[in-house]
Amino acid sequence: ETGVTQSPTHLIKTRGQQVTLRCSSQSGHNTVSWYQQALGQGPQFIFQYYREEENGRGNFPPRFSGLQFPNYSSELNVNALELDDSALYLCASSWGHPGENTEAFFGQGTRLTVV
Amino acid sequence: DAKTTQPTSMDCAEGRAANLPCNHSTISGNEYVYWYRQIHSQGPQYIIHGLKNNETNEMASLIITEDRKSSTLILPHATLRDTAVYYCIVRVKGGGNKLTFGTGTQLKVEL
Numbered sequence: 470e471t472g473v474t475q476s477p478t479h480l481i482k483t484r485g486q487q488v489t490l491r492c493s494s495q496s497g498h499n500t501v502s503w504y505q506q507a508l509g510q511g512p513q514f515i516f517q518y519y520r521e522e523e524n525g526r527g528n529f530p531p532r533f534s535g536l537q538f539p540n541y542s543s544e545l546n547v548n549a550l551e552l553d554d555s556a557l558y559l560c561a562s563s564w565g566h567p568g569e570n571t572e573a574f575f576g577q578g579t580r581l582t583v584v
Numbered sequence: 585d586a587k588t589t590q591p592t593s594m595d596c597a598e599g600r601a602a603n604l605p606c607n608h609s610t611i612s613g614n615e616y617v618y619w620y621r622q623i624h625s626q627g628p629q630y631i632i633h634g635l636k637n638n639e640t641n642e643m644a645s646l647i648i649t650e651d652r653k654s655s656t657l658i659l660p661h662a663t664l665r666d667t668a669v670y671y672c673i674v675r676v677k678g679g680g681n682k683l684t685f686g687t688g689t690q691l692k693v694e695l
Binding site for chain 1: 626677685
């Protein structure tokens, strides 16, 4: 158990819909990042938040957006869902400034299926 | 971040040492070597990291060659619960949680 919890664990959505995934960071962690993992692939970095501001983004379109709240919990929002968005979405949290190298703790993920 | 190359899969007998190699020939001086693993249906788990010296913790040992172009993760006494995909990641200091995962090595530990 890493202390990082994600909800829901599974979700089915229809193409074109919008989805919100949630992550509760490990206590005291102020940096959170989101990853997308397609079947058979390694996780791909979507973006990172530090103290409620986006601090780095991967190669994902603007319809992928996020929020980090004062209690350091986080949301990932995806608009206009496409079939290729079907994947495991992982949240990772850590303590410290992004300028440091710290150990990231991952949640169990949310399995999103777009039909 | 430097690219890494790992074998697609490896097998290991339970109780024996599992040695997982990783090539990172384009690594630069300020880049660290990190290892994570992902057990089926779970999130990745941090194992160990190093810059140029060999490192050991309760989970594993990391051996980095003198020229830093390759490394080996050693699980000294593999168990069935070590069956997982192992990712070797090279990253600069200051990347925060930004990790560039490849496809990793599927390690299968068998009786």
